[in-house]
Amino acid sequence: MKYEKEAQEILEYVGGSENIKTVTHCATRLRFTLKNDELVKEEALKNLADVIGTVNQGGQFQIIIGNDVKYVYKALQQFVNISEENDTGVNENKTVLNKVLDTVAGIFVPIVPALAGSGMLKAVLAIVALLGWINTDGQTYQILNFVSDAIFYxxxxxxxxxxxxxxxxxxxxxxxxxxxxxxxxxxxxxxxxxxxxxxxxxxxxxxxxxxxxxxxxxxxxxxxxxxxxxxxxxxxxxxxxxxxxxxxxxxxxxxxxxxxxxxxxxxxxxxxxxxxxxxxxNYASWLIPMVVGTFTPLLVMTGMHYALISIGINSLAKFGFDTVAGPGMLVSNIAQGGAVLAVALRSKNMKLRSLGISTGISAVLGITEPALYGINLTYRKPLYSAMIGGGLGGLFLGIMGVGRYQQVPPGILALPSFIGEDGLSNLTYTIIGIVIAFVGAFVSQLFLGIDDKEDTIIENEEATIDPQTAPEVGARESISVTSPMAGQVLSLSQVNDDVFSQKLLGEGLAIVPKDGLIYAPFDGVISVFLESKHAIGIVGSNGVELLIHCGLDTVNLIGEGFVSHVNKGDTVKKGDLLLEMDIAYIRSKHLETTTPILVTNTKDYLEVLPTTEEEVQVGEVVLSIE
Known part of the structure; x- marks a missing residue:
C-alpha cells in the first residue's frame, strides 16, 4: 500500500509515463532515462517520505530510495506505461561522456547481482579451503568451484x-x-x-x-x-x-x-x-587505490563508478587480480560509514543521530547511497571526512600492493574476496587498510563537526511543540489498540511475506481470521482504501496510523471476495463494521487469509508491543503503544 502510493507520486513528479524512456533500479536507486528533464519536480520528489535525494548525472535521473527500492520499483511497474513512441526523438543533448557512462551503467547494472553472488561463493570456498574444511581435490569442491566460476567464463x-x-x-x-x-x-x-x-x-x-x-x-x-x-x-x-x-x-x-x-x-x-x-x-602502486579511495563518492554521484567496475572486471579476467575498483572502493565505503557514524555520535538531534547510525551500518556493508545523499552531501564536511579516510586507506593498500580476487560488492562482507594464493597477507593488509579508512574518517569528522547553522535547521524543523506547553518527559500515556477481528494471533516473523515479516512497513502482529468481519479498532478516519478492497488504512484520533492488510497477495483478486462498508475519507467510530472478507473464497484461490495489522508510523513511538495471547476476540487489546 505504502509503495503503491509512493510509486504513483514518483511517476507524477517525473513527468508521467510519457516522459519515461526507460526505468530500472540498482541496490538503492531508481534510474530513469527521461525525454525531458525539465518536467521533473525535484523538490516534490525530495519531500516524499522514503526519498533520500535525487541525482541527475550521466544521462540518468536517479531517485535515491535506499534498501526498499525494489519494493518501490515493483509498485512502479504497475503504473508505468512506456510506449515505443517514448524511445523516439530523445537525444537530450547528452555529452559523449554522459552517453558512454549511461551505456556502461546500463550494461553492467543488470548483471551485478549475479557477479556478486558468484564472487561471494568463490570467496567462501577460499575460506573453507584455507581452513582445511574441504578437500580441494574432491568432487564437491570442484563442482562448487565451477559453479562459482560459470558466470565469469x-x-x-x-x-x-x-x-x-x-x-x-x-x-x-x-x-x-x-x-x-x-x-x-x-x-x-x-x-x-x-x-x-x-x-x-x-x-x-x-x-x-x-x-x-x-x-x-x-x-x-x-x-x-x-x-x-x-x-x-x-x-x-x-x-x-x-x-x-x-x-x-x-x-x-x-x-x-x-x-x-x-x-x-x-x-x-x-x-x-x-x-x-x-x-x-609497478611504478606507482599507491596512486590508483588512493585516488579511487578518495574520489569514489564523487564517482558514484556521476555514475562513473560503473566504468571503474568494468575496468576491475577486465583486470580480474586478464590477471585474476583487481587493484583498481575493489581495494579503493572498499576503503571508500568503509570511510563513508565512519564519517556518518561520527555524525551520529556527535549530533544532539535524534533524527540525525538515527539516520547516521542506520546509513553508517549500511555504508560499512557496502551500500553507501543513503549515507552519501542523506548526510555526507547535505552537510559537506562528512563528505570531506570520508574522502580523507578513503584516501588514507587507499594509500596504504596501494603501498602494500593489495588487490581482490573476486568481483563482490565492496563492503565489510567482501573481505573473503581478498584471500589470495599467498595466504593471509593480502587479507591482513586489507583489514589494516579499512581500519585506517574508518578511523581516519571518524576522527576527521569529530574534528570538523557539522556547521551549527545547518544542524539547527533540522532541530527547528522538529520543534513543532511549544516548549511552554509541552508535557513533561514521562507524562506520555500508553495507547491501546483493540483487535479489529477475531482469530489466531501470529507474530509478524511468522507471516509468509518478507515485507511484513521483516517489518518494513512497521511493527504489529497478524491474525488468522475466524469469520472475516473487520471492525474499526478505534475512532478515526479511513485514510487508505483501494479499489481492490484488500487493505484499509486508518488514522486514529489517538495519532496511530494503522494498516489492516486482509490476506496475502489478495490484491490479485481485484476486489472479489470482499464487501466494503466504508469509503476512503469516511469518519468511523470504534466497533463500526469496515469490511467483510470471504475466507472460503480467498482460500479457494489458494491465497492465505493471514491479516497483518501494522502501525505504519512506528517511528513516532518508543515501542509497539503486541499481545502475548494466542487467540483474540474483537475488541480485545492486541497492541500497546508507548
Missing amino acids: FLPMLLAHSASVKFGTNPYLSITIGGILLHPTFTAMITNARETGGTIQLFGLPVTPVNYGSSVIPIILTIWFMSFIEPFVDKIVPKVTRIFSTPLITLFIVAPVALIVIGPLGTFLGDGLAGGIRWLD
Missing part, C-alpha cells in the same frame, strides 16, 4: 544480453553471438593453433586465436556493431521473410566481423587497459 553471454537491451538489438540473437565466441569447437581450434603455431582462417582471412572466456570489451563492441547491422538488414529484406532472413544475414555478417576484426580489437584494447594499470602498479 560465460560473462560475454550475459553482457551480450544486457548490451542488447541497451543498444536495442534482438537479445537472443545477441546471446548467440556471445555463444559463438565461447563455442567449444572454436576454443579447441584456438588451443590447437597456440600449441602448434598454426593459423585459423575464415574465408581466407586470418582469425586471431583469442580466448574470449571472461572477456568484457569484445562482446560489447560486437553488439554495438550489430545494432547498426540488424535494423539495416531488417529494412532491406522482404517483409514476409524477415523472421528468418534478418537473423540469418545478421549472423552471417556480424559473426565473421566479430571473429576477424572486433574480437581481436576489443581484446587488444582490454589488454592495453590492463597493461596500463599493471604499469602504474
Whole structure:
C-alpha cells in the first residue's frame, strides 16, 4: 500500500509515463532515462517520505530510495506505461561522456547481482579451503568451484544480453553471438593453433586465436556493431521473410566481423587497459587505490563508478587480480560509514543521530547511497571526512600492493574476496587498510563537526511543540489498540511475506481470521482504501496510523471476495463494521487469509508491543503503544 502510493507520486513528479524512456533500479536507486528533464519536480520528489535525494548525472535521473527500492520499483511497474513512441526523438543533448557512462551503467547494472553472488561463493570456498574444511581435490569442491566460476567464463553471454537491451538489438540473437565466441569447437581450434603455431582462417582471412572466456570489451563492441547491422538488414529484406532472413544475414555478417576484426580489437584494447594499470602498479602502486579511495563518492554521484567496475572486471579476467575498483572502493565505503557514524555520535538531534547510525551500518556493508545523499552531501564536511579516510586507506593498500580476487560488492562482507594464493597477507593488509579508512574518517569528522547553522535547521524543523506547553518527559500515556477481528494471533516473523515479516512497513502482529468481519479498532478516519478492497488504512484520533492488510497477495483478486462498508475519507467510530472478507473464497484461490495489522508510523513511538495471547476476540487489546 505504502509503495503503491509512493510509486504513483514518483511517476507524477517525473513527468508521467510519457516522459519515461526507460526505468530500472540498482541496490538503492531508481534510474530513469527521461525525454525531458525539465518536467521533473525535484523538490516534490525530495519531500516524499522514503526519498533520500535525487541525482541527475550521466544521462540518468536517479531517485535515491535506499534498501526498499525494489519494493518501490515493483509498485512502479504497475503504473508505468512506456510506449515505443517514448524511445523516439530523445537525444537530450547528452555529452559523449554522459552517453558512454549511461551505456556502461546500463550494461553492467543488470548483471551485478549475479557477479556478486558468484564472487561471494568463490570467496567462501577460499575460506573453507584455507581452513582445511574441504578437500580441494574432491568432487564437491570442484563442482562448487565451477559453479562459482560459470558466470565469469560465460560473462560475454550475459553482457551480450544486457548490451542488447541497451543498444536495442534482438537479445537472443545477441546471446548467440556471445555463444559463438565461447563455442567449444572454436576454443579447441584456438588451443590447437597456440600449441602448434598454426593459423585459423575464415574465408581466407586470418582469425586471431583469442580466448574470449571472461572477456568484457569484445562482446560489447560486437553488439554495438550489430545494432547498426540488424535494423539495416531488417529494412532491406522482404517483409514476409524477415523472421528468418534478418537473423540469418545478421549472423552471417556480424559473426565473421566479430571473429576477424572486433574480437581481436576489443581484446587488444582490454589488454592495453590492463597493461596500463599493471604499469602504474609497478611504478606507482599507491596512486590508483588512493585516488579511487578518495574520489569514489564523487564517482558514484556521476555514475562513473560503473566504468571503474568494468575496468576491475577486465583486470580480474586478464590477471585474476583487481587493484583498481575493489581495494579503493572498499576503503571508500568503509570511510563513508565512519564519517556518518561520527555524525551520529556527535549530533544532539535524534533524527540525525538515527539516520547516521542506520546509513553508517549500511555504508560499512557496502551500500553507501543513503549515507552519501542523506548526510555526507547535505552537510559537506562528512563528505570531506570520508574522502580523507578513503584516501588514507587507499594509500596504504596501494603501498602494500593489495588487490581482490573476486568481483563482490565492496563492503565489510567482501573481505573473503581478498584471500589470495599467498595466504593471509593480502587479507591482513586489507583489514589494516579499512581500519585506517574508518578511523581516519571518524576522527576527521569529530574534528570538523557539522556547521551549527545547518544542524539547527533540522532541530527547528522538529520543534513543532511549544516548549511552554509541552508535557513533561514521562507524562506520555500508553495507547491501546483493540483487535479489529477475531482469530489466531501470529507474530509478524511468522507471516509468509518478507515485507511484513521483516517489518518494513512497521511493527504489529497478524491474525488468522475466524469469520472475516473487520471492525474499526478505534475512532478515526479511513485514510487508505483501494479499489481492490484488500487493505484499509486508518488514522486514529489517538495519532496511530494503522494498516489492516486482509490476506496475502489478495490484491490479485481485484476486489472479489470482499464487501466494503466504508469509503476512503469516511469518519468511523470504534466497533463500526469496515469490511467483510470471504475466507472460503480467498482460500479457494489458494491465497492465505493471514491479516497483518501494522502501525505504519512506528517511528513516532518508543515501542509497539503486541499481545502475548494466542487467540483474540474483537475488541480485545492486541497492541500497546508507548
